[in-house]
Amino acid sequence: MRRAAMLFGTVIVGVADSRAKRPFFTMTERVDIAREVLKDLPNVKVVGFSGLLINFIHEHHARVILRGLRAVSDFEYEFQLAGMNRNLYPDVETVFLTPSEQHMFISATLVREIATLGGDVSKFVHPLVRDKLREKVLALGGS
Amino acid sequence: MRRAAMLFGTVIVGVADSRAKRPFFTMTERVDIAREVLKDLPNVKVVGFSGLLINFIHEHHARVILRGLRAVSDFEYEFQLAGMNRNLYPDVETVFLTPSEQHMFISATLVREIATLGGDVSKFVHPLVRDKLREKVLALGGS
Amino acid sequence: MRRAAMLFGTVIVGVADSRAKRPFFTMTERVDIAREVLKDLPNVKVVGFSGLLINFIHEHHARVILRGLRAVSDFEYEFQLAGMNRNLYPDVETVFLTPSEQHMFISATLVREIATLGGDVSKFVHPLVRDKLREKVLALGGS
Amino acid sequence: MRRAAMLFGTVIVGVADSRAKRPFFTMTERVDIAREVLKDLPNVKVVGFSGLLINFIHEHHARVILRGLRAVSDFEYEFQLAGMNRNLYPDVETVFLTPSEQHMFISATLVREIATLGGDVSKFVHPLVRDKLREKVLALGGS
Amino acid sequence: MRRAAMLFGTVIVGVADSRAKRPFFTMTERVDIAREVLKDLPNVKVVGFSGLLINFIHEHHARVILRGLRAVSDFEYEFQLAGMNRNLYPDVETVFLTPSEQHMFISATLVREIATLGGDVSKFVHPLVRDKLREKVLALGGS
Amino acid sequence: MRRAAMLFGTVIVGVADSRAKRPFFTMTERVDIAREVLKDLPNVKVVGFSGLLINFIHEHHARVILRGLRAVSDFEYEFQLAGMNRNLYPDVETVFLTPSEQHMFISATLVREIATLGGDVSKFVHPLVRDKLREKVLALGGS
Numbered sequence: 076m077r078r079a080a081m082l083f084g085t086v087i088v089g090v091a092d093s094r095a096k097r098p099f100f101t102m103t104e105r106v107d108i109a110r111e112v113l114k115d116l117p118n119v120k121v122v123g124f125s126g127l128l129i130n131f132i133h134e135h136h137a138r139v140i141l142r143g144l145r146a147v148s149d150f151e152y153e154f155q156l157a158g159m160n161r162n163l164y165p166d167v168e169t170v171f172l173t174p175s176e177q178h179m180f181i182s183a184t185l186v187r188e189i190a191t192l193g194g195d196v197s198k199f200v201h202p203l204v205r206d207k208l209r210e211k212v213l214a215l216g217g218s
Numbered sequence: 219m220r221r222a223a224m225l226f227g228t229v230i231v232g233v234a235d236s237r238a239k240r241p242f243f244t245m246t247e248r249v250d251i252a253r254e255v256l257k258d259l260p261n262v263k264v265v266g267f268s269g270l271l272i273n274f275i276h277e278h279h280a281r282v283i284l285r286g287l288r289a290v291s292d293f294e295y296e297f298q299l300a301g302m303n304r305n306l307y308p309d310v311e312t313v314f315l316t317p318s319e320q321h322m323f324i325s326a327t328l329v330r331e332i333a334t335l336g337g338d339v340s341k342f343v344h345p346l347v348r349d350k351l352r353e354k355v356l357a358l359g360g361s
Numbered sequence: 362m363r364r365a366a367m368l369f370g371t372v373i374v375g376v377a378d379s380r381a382k383r384p385f386f387t388m389t390e391r392v393d394i395a396r397e398v399l400k401d402l403p404n405v406k407v408v409g410f411s412g413l414l415i416n417f418i419h420e421h422h423a424r425v426i427l428r429g430l431r432a433v434s435d436f437e438y439e440f441q442l443a444g445m446n447r448n449l450y451p452d453v454e455t456v457f458l459t460p461s462e463q464h465m466f467i468s469a470t471l472v473r474e475i476a477t478l479g480g481d482v483s484k485f486v487h488p489l490v491r492d493k494l495r496e497k498v499l500a501l502g503g504s
Numbered sequence: 505m506r507r508a509a510m511l512f513g514t515v516i517v518g519v520a521d522s523r524a525k526r527p528f529f530t531m532t533e534r535v536d537i538a539r540e541v542l543k544d545l546p547n548v549k550v551v552g553f554s555g556l557l558i559n560f561i562h563e564h565h566a567r568v569i570l571r572g573l574r575a576v577s578d579f580e581y582e583f584q585l586a587g588m589n590r591n592l593y594p595d596v597e598t599v600f601l602t603p604s605e606q607h608m609f610i611s612a613t614l615v616r617e618i619a620t621l622g623g624d625v626s627k628f629v630h631p632l633v634r635d636k637l638r639e640k641v642l643a644l645g646g647s
Numbered sequence: 648m649r650r651a652a653m654l655f656g657t658v659i660v661g662v663a664d665s666r667a668k669r670p671f672f673t674m675t676e677r678v679d680i681a682r683e684v685l686k687d688l689p690n691v692k693v694v695g696f697s698g699l700l701i702n703f704i705h706e707h708h709a710r711v712i713l714r715g716l717r718a719v720s721d722f723e724y725e726f727q728l729a730g731m732n733r734n735l736y737p738d739v740e741t742v743f744l745t746p747s748e749q750h751m752f753i754s755a756t757l758v759r760e761i762a763t764l765g766g767d768v769s770k771f772v773h774p775l776v777r778d779k780l781r782e783k784v785l786a787l788g789g790s
Numbered sequence: 791m792r793r794a795a796m797l798f799g800t801v802i803v804g805v806a807d808s809r810a811k812r813p814f815f816t817m818t819e820r821v822d823i824a825r826e827v828l829k830d831l832p833n834v835k836v837v838g839f840s841g842l843l844i845n846f847i848h849e850h851h852a853r854v855i856l857r858g859l860r861a862v863s864d865f866e867y868e869f870q871l872a873g874m875n876r877n878l879y880p881d882v883e884t885v886f887l888t889p890s891e892q893h894m895f896i897s898a899t900l901v902r903e904i905a906t907l908g909g910d911v912s913k914f915v916h917p918l919v920r921d922k923l924r925e926k927v928l929a930l931g932g933s
Contacts, residue, residue, distance in 0.1 A: 082568065082597055127337045139511065144600065146437045147862050150579050151289040157602050158323025159332075162341050168511055171573065171600040173586050176891045180444025189445075194413045198448050225711060225740055270478045282654060287743065290576050293722050294432040300745050301466025302475075305484050311654055314716065314743035316729050319605045368854065368883055425797065430886065433719050436865050443888050454797055457859065457886040459872050462748045556909045575723040580861045587895025588904075591913050609730025618731075623699045627734050718866045752873025761874075766842045770877050 078172060079141055080116045087135050088113070092125035099187055099211065112201050129164055140169040145179060221315060222284055223259045230278050231256070235268035242330055242354065255344050272307055283312040288322060364458060365427055366402045373421050374399070378411035385473055385497065398487050415450055426455040431465060507601060508570055509545045516564050517542070521554035528616055528640065541630050558593055569598040574608060650744060651713055652688045659707050660685070664697035671759055671783065684773050701736055712741040717751060793887060794856055795831045802850050803828070807840035814902055814926065827916050844879055855884040860894060 079086045088109055092102045100108070102123045109121040124131040132140070140160060142153055157169035181199045190196050190208040197205050222229045231252055235245045243251070245266045252264040267274040275283070283303060285296055300312035324342045333339050333351040340348050365372045374395055378388045386394070388409045395407040410417040418426070426446060428439055443455035467485045476482050476494040483491050508515045517538055521531045529537070531552045538550040553560040561569070569589060571582055586598035610628045619625050619637040626634050651658045660681055664674045672680070674695045681693040696703040704712070712732060714725055729741035753771045762768050762780040769777050794801045803824055807817045815823070817838045824836040839846040847855070855875060857868055872884040896914045905911050905923040912920045 078597055082599070127332065127335045129337065144573075144579070146441075147576050147579060148291060148434060148437055150573070150576060151291055152325075154602055155289075155323050155325040155328060158605060159325070159328055159342065161604060162323070163332075163338075168507055169602070170511070171602075173583055173598070173600075175590060176587060176894055179891055179894065180441050180448070182438075182441045182445070185441060185445055189413065189449075192413045194415065194449075199445065221740055225742070270475065270480045272480065287716075287722070290719050290722060291434060293716070293719060294434055295468075297745055298432075298466050298468045298471060301748055302468070302471055302485065304747060305466070306475075306480075311650055312745070313654070314745075316726055316741070316743075318733060319608055319730060322605055322608065364883055368885070430859075430865070433862050433865060436859070436862060440888055444891060447890060454793055455888070456797070457888075459869055459884070459886075461876060462751055462873060465748055465751065556904065556907045558909065575727075577720060577723055577863060580863055581897075584861075584895050584897040584900060588897070588900055588914065591895070592904075592909075609727050609734070611724075611727040611731070614727060614731055618699065618735075621699045623701065623735075628731065718870075720863060720866055752870050752877070754867075754870040754874070757870060757874055761842065761878075764842045766844065766878075771874065 076113060076119060077116065080119050083139065083141075084118060086116075086119045086141070087137060088119060088121040089128070089131055090121060090123045092123065094125075100207070104207070108204060108207055111203055128160070132164065132167055138167060140167060142169060142171050144171045144173050219256060219262060220259065223262050226282065226284075227261060229259075229262045229284070230280060231262060231264045232271070232274055233264060233266045235266065237268075243350070247350065251347060251350055254346055271303070275307065275310055281310060283310060285312060285314050287314045287316050362399060362405060363402065366405050369425065369427075370404060372402075372405045372427070373423060374405060374407040375414070375417055376407060376409045378409065380411075386493070390493070394489060394493055397489055414446070418450065418453055424453060426453060428455060428457050430457045430459050505542060505548060506545065509548050512568065512570075513547060515545075515548045515570070516566060517548060517550045518557070518560055519550060519552045521552065523554075529636070533636065537633060537636055540632055557589070561593065561596055567596060569596060571598060571600050573600045573602050648685060648691060649688065652691050655711065655713075656690060658688075658691045658713070659709060660691060660693045661700070661703055662693060662695045664695065666697075672779070676779065680775060680779055683775055700732070704736065704739055710739060712739060714741060714743050716743045716745050791828060791834060792831065795834050798854065798856075799833060801831075801834045801856070802852060803834060803836045804843070804846055805836060805838045807838065809840075815922070819922065823918060823922055826918055843875070847879065847882055853882060855882060857884060857886050859886045859888050 076086065076088060090102055090105045090109060094102075098105070102125075106121050106123045113119050113121060122131075122135070128140075131137075140157075142157075144150055144153060153169075153171065160167065160169055186196050186199050187208070190205075191212055193212070196208060200208070219229065219231060233245055233248045233252060237245075241248070245268075249264055249266045256262050256264060265274075265278070271283075274280075283300075285300075287293055287296060296312075296314065303310065303312055329339050329342050330351070333348075334355055336355070339351060343351070362372065362374060376388055376391045376395060380388075384391070388411075392407050392409045399405050399407065408417075408421070414426075417423075426443075428443075430436055430439060439455075439457065446453065446455055472482050472485050473494070476491075477498055479498070482494060486494070505515065505517060519531055519534045519538060523531075527534070531554075535550055535552045542548045542550060551560075551564070557569075560566075569586075571586075573579055573582060582598075582600065589596065589598055615625050615628050616637070619634075620641055622641070625637060629637070648658065648660060662674055662677045662681060666674075670677070674697075678693055678695045685691050685693060694703075694707070700712075703709075712729075714729075716722055716725060725741075725743065732739065732741055758768050758771050759780070762777075763784055765784070768780060772780070791801065791803060805817055805820045805824060809817075813820070817840075821836050821838045828834050828836060837846075837850070843855075846852075855872075857872075859865055859868060868884075868886065875882065875884055901911050901914050902923070905920075906927055908927070911923060915923070
């Protein structure tokens, strides 16, 4: 997101509700975390949304969908998603960034597993995320 | 399936029960949809089945398992499946077709997500599938 | 594991609890099966564990994490895991073995599906595993 | 390139000399073809270059390297290239676009092979490219 | 090819000239080897060809292009090839077979490298191919 | 190699002749560079070889072939190589290590291209390798 903020005039971080997927943090929690971590970037806005991405895009008059690509498996899913979005909204373009090497190995699933078992994730995430993970694990009765 | 129908004398579309995986449409619904969409192909039969594929194959005296290959991740799973099936039924061969480009981007998971959120999927699926998706989403209390 | 036992002085097979993932066999069942199947290898120990891998590794004074690599998709996950583990425990190294060709096609998920539907898996697994699968399927009210 | 021209204020198409790789068309020929095909896009400039990409980028005060991603194998090479470029020029960002479905299957190598054997490539390339390929094949004494 | 011969009434093995790629064996040598190895299959014909595949297909009134798929990298190339062929000859279908496990590891490039260095390749190829490789290596002044 | 030297009692770095592939550095040059860079590791020996790997392995009484795995494409080639070697020498095992993140992006081909065009590769390779590349490029009449 820091690199995106240098490329584009305004960047909107869309935090999907995804209630059906039972995310570890609620949408509101994720919005709060992202806002706090990115507060030094004046041209980045963090906004939660539910419903269709297309509605979110139109509401914010966005012209570009920006996605991260880390692994081959990401690539295939993102490829299908970009293709379907191009069919649905021909005037909106999907562009991709790749992570820098110190972020390449970091898998959100593995971070959550380590945190759930009481391990130390401070090498992988922002201190605020580490603290929020710890609180959440304690609240859920974890180790 | 249309292309398969030109390659082989008889094509049987086996619709797996998969109740354990909680499919979006029941087996009966999927059989009905496939029959309606493929009704102009006289040498294609749509049949539901539960239990082992091997029993289904033997019952219908099939000699070829026909599968679609779209992405690298498909490839690996299909590869293992073909290898295990070759060990189990050495007299039955697995062959693969690849989608034409207008179908390449279409992911069943993404179509279902868009439909669930009330989006328009008519660019990706047959009109009958679009209508059945809409009905189902309404019946499930979706948007 | 047989090949690993020839490469290293002592090999510890760590059987993860993974209760949260609802494995088909409990940790105790998996430990018992692995012990029985590997009982002819004097330098292989089978040990169950819950909690963080790092604690398990330190408890047993292990220096190497040994993993199997079968498919491209394995590769990407294992790659992230090895990268994160290298960051967490710089003094422990992850090394990989690849399966021999007769094991390449065997997917644990497919074996379990076949067994659940009452199929014969004796071409893919040790006779003891086949028998335990059969018992389990019957106990769960399967075919 | 057409889609890139809608995303960015100015797009410079850098045509590498690559003499060492013995390209089918010389740099000058490729520059001419690209200029002709893209002449309706006022904010796209086509420029040949030899030597290091970094010098080309600095000379043109570019801030973004734009690349196309089609296949998994592209992805890995592009990934390494983006990583090395990020190390060499931290202030320049690499972003990726994916082809639309009608361009996905088109491999430059296959197009050249077909043209060399006297086949018709008009379904895959711009009429100008088709004509230039035909001329070149005749000049090289091909069919 | 043996498995293909059981699936289809007639199978034509097209041996491409590929003179430009400087193959290890000439087209005539490859045709002779394939004929000898496959001579027990009455419905398999081995035919050399140069020029476009399309002309070869039309000349032999073929309706199906049959290809082998071994690895992910095969997959991507074959995918593009099948897509381009579908555009060029809409009435001809490409179908794929995967190798059985004892053939999965065998890379033609590696076999040739081993043979060139005087190694024993009899575990990987037909005795006739092994003998022809040995002759060729001696004729080329190899070990 | 540094990490391998901590895992095994003795590590032999086999530098293949590969004259047929026209490597950028001769075998002797590569042996000299590797010896210089690894001279602080008392249990690592650097040895050039031509001919079959099997002869090299037997000569040195090696029991393990150690290989690096960086990308999916590496994986497939290495996989075939390991499978063929297992067939040829059942008593020798192939094991794999993955690079740490700061080495992941480094492609030997790209390093050589940058060096050939007169660019600075000191962020990617050992100072000795950088100097030897510069000398070689000058000797070949490069920039």
